[in-house]
Amino acid sequence: MLKGHQETRFDVYVYPAGRLDPASAVDDGMKGFRYDIAQAVKQNIYTRVQELHDSPFPLPAAEPDDSIPANDIDAAVMKAIADTDRITGHKLQMRFNLQPRDWPMYSSGYLFYKQLYYFKLRASAAQERITQESFDSLTDLAARTLIPALQVANVGECANATIYLNPDATPEQGAVELVRQSRQHQGYNCHSSAEQAGIEQSRRSAEVIEITYAADEWKSQ
Secondary structure, eight states: EEEEETEEEEEEEEEEEOOHHHHHHHHHHHHHHHHHHHHHTTTEEEEEEEEEEEEEEEEEOOOOOOOOOSSSHHHHHHHHHHHHOOOEEEEEEEEEEEETTTEEEEEEEEEEEEETEEEEEEEEEEGOOOGGGHHHHHHHHHHHHHHOOOOOOEESSGGGGOOOOTTTHHHHHHHHHHHHHHHHHHHHTEESSSSHTTHHHHHSOOOOOOOOOOOOHHHHH
16 A cells, blocks of 8 residues: 555566567466456456456656767667667556445556566555546556566576577668667666676665576476
8 A cells, every 4th residue: 555545455466477579578468467357257256347448558768868869870779779678568447346345446457577577566446435537646656656666687597698680681770670689688687696686785775585496497487
């Protein structure tokens, strides 16, 4: 719960996804999201489920590079950096009745893929305790605040990267693809050691939770 908003419950889940195509990762993750909702309906936990809105949900972008490109290749590279660094998740707004007391509820779910993990935020509140407009504003703010604050640093073989370039590409195409793949790999936040990942420095200002996976467990994701 957020201070001053005891009427709204927030649950955050972070779970491994592996190296996925960012363009399709969220769509694939939403299938599991909807499956969980369907199971809750099947078990009579939720009744009268209504989907109100289903839409992309971008996180705040980093400050744009205000430098002036020297040429068309520079402009294309700068655009590739901005596009690759942008994290866009998905938001699903719903209403349902929560059993066994048949409470009418507002609910919103947010799903993002970053740093080789899925980040899911679920928010819910009784309709009698908050308006739909206030609930939507509050949960959007929570998603834009909490998800960027949660960081995963990966340590292991994922630090190694192979970049594939088309030998027949134009100089502009080659530069854009090199930057796109490099930035995508940087976004995985993979390191060869905990020291390189800055884990000890992070402990000074944040809570750090360490989860160890065997190689075969990670490959199964």
